Amino acid sequence: MAEKNFQHPGPFVVKDCVLVSVSTGEKAYTLAELAEKLKHIEPACIYHHFWARHLRPSFDHPEFHNDFAAWVHQDLRDRILAERLNLITPHEYSSIEDLREALILHLQERIFEDEHLGWRKAENPFYFVKSQLIIFDTGIRLTWPQEIAEILEILSPGSVFYHFIDARRRHPQGLDDFREWLRKFPPEFRPLYDLISRIDPFFLSLYEIKDFLIRHIQIFCARLHAVRKQYERESGRAS
């Protein structure tokens, strides 16, 4: 075991957040108008329409994973563009600006394919809303990765959102806070890191992310415990 030279990375600071939605008063009735407004709209708006659905009233498995795709399907009634927009995975982009560019490119491509579509009036306009995130310290500190599962049981969806989704925007490599912390631990924690990497937050609700993390961390800890016991037994026999 590689724990001899291990320097503890420090505690994991558990935070929580509340998302407040703020209407910008901006709206778009057509695809051309949407593309134009997207060029100038605040980054917090783009963030909101991709991620805020996790923290606002909606169903666990909506058909559309961002508000742009949902609007194009329901109000503009263009299935082709809706499918394309639905595939945009925001955490694949290194910044909101890159995401904005990709979004506008999809809209412009579609307008180019069907020039009438650019001016077709939607049944209901697209309302631009932005997010304000209020973040606070819960006072909870974790020392070892095994504690993550325990604490997750009592964490709010806001905490899960902050550490698992919002974190991807904060870390240059797009990691969540759990993996960012875990990577500083010895290699025996690598399988846990890999397990968490497999969670695709795009398709899961915050409650499902929480359940997934709890279940997999518990399984990992049980395995780790068994391996350690065996190591201790074998070390005992050898000595």
Next chain:
Amino acid sequence: MSEKAEELLERYAQVAGSEIIHQMQALAGRLRGAHIVHVNSTAYGGGVAEILHSMVPLMQALGLEVSWEVIEGPPEFFEVTKSFHHALQGHRVSLTEEHFQIYEENNRREAERLEKKLREADFVIIHDPQPAYLIKYVSQRKGYWIWRCHIDLSRPFYPVWRFLEKVVVSYQASIFSIPEFSQPLPHPQFVIPPSIDPFSEKNRELSPEEIFEVYRELGLDASQPMVVQISRFDPFKDPLGVIRAAELAQKFVSFQMVLAGGGAADDPEGDRVYQEVVQAARGKPNIYVFKLPPTAHRTVNALQRAADLVIQKSLREGFGLTVTEAMWKGKPVIGGATGGIRVQVVNHHTGFLVNTPEGAALRIRYLLFYESKRREMGHKAREFVRQNFLITRHVRDYLALMLSVCMGSPDRLELEAGEACAWPFGGLGAPLL
């Protein structure tokens, strides 16, 4: 924290989860010492009064200094504000200069009466248009003034909105139930849906005997299926459309259609609409119309619980708390596809959205036919409310908003731990306005 406050928070934690209580406490800790005043126009009847009856004690239990003031006025003032209400929801109304004067004069008088409290408060939350002009007549305001609009302002009748807008721009922020209702204003417009209180008389659990009692009290038949619409007698709630839908559905399936609602002190038009509805239901044996007193919360609760399904076929709707109430009681809802109903009724999940009496009739037949669908949708509806529309979430959002407003509404606000950042943030209160 007092024992009573602790008990109250514990009760809410059992229903809404302890996580949200911790969030409320964390946010309220930063606002401790601030004085918050809510102002509206009626103490009983209507969604706003119901919310405030629950919100004020809950905020107080979190250690905040909160009070609630109700503006008074003569009947002609409420006649004018009722017209304002219709106009702001898109109806063309005929108002003269004199009407605007009645409104403004009453606000001036009430501002004089409440001046000291409002001037000294750190946060003043003005609910709806009735008291909106108070801001004009309270000078040297110490705190932040927030206008909370509970109605559908998506397509207001312009002359009335123009009159109101003159003072709404003076507020530091406004709150709307959904983004569609916001208007071009020079301050942050927060989007906060309203909520229900699971422990209020209207929503608390009832015993089977209490539910059964409503059949006896109102002369209904417990052996027949029942569809209920609970709402004020207001043309926007389309009671005549509901009667039409019931008639169409009753050709295929037998059930009792109950339209029941109360009045409110600030709703002088209710009687006239009620008479129209009674007239329309006359001679139709399975359609019942009940005018309930504004305090008949338990009767409403029992009716919603006794119903097989609930309808809210509004043509315009601010949010539709009766929808939330029915969903909390595990009932699928057939709702008019308008305003906040669209946020709550998720088609094929928690109920159905409809646009016409014909649409409503078809969904009534469908849901009365499929009992398993009713149960499944009802279960989803209750969970949806638990996660999104309880008073705890509502209070938490208000606290977050207050912190955001006094920090200049940044996109991200990271609150430091500890007492150092308690109100008024090291002396940084609101400027005198």
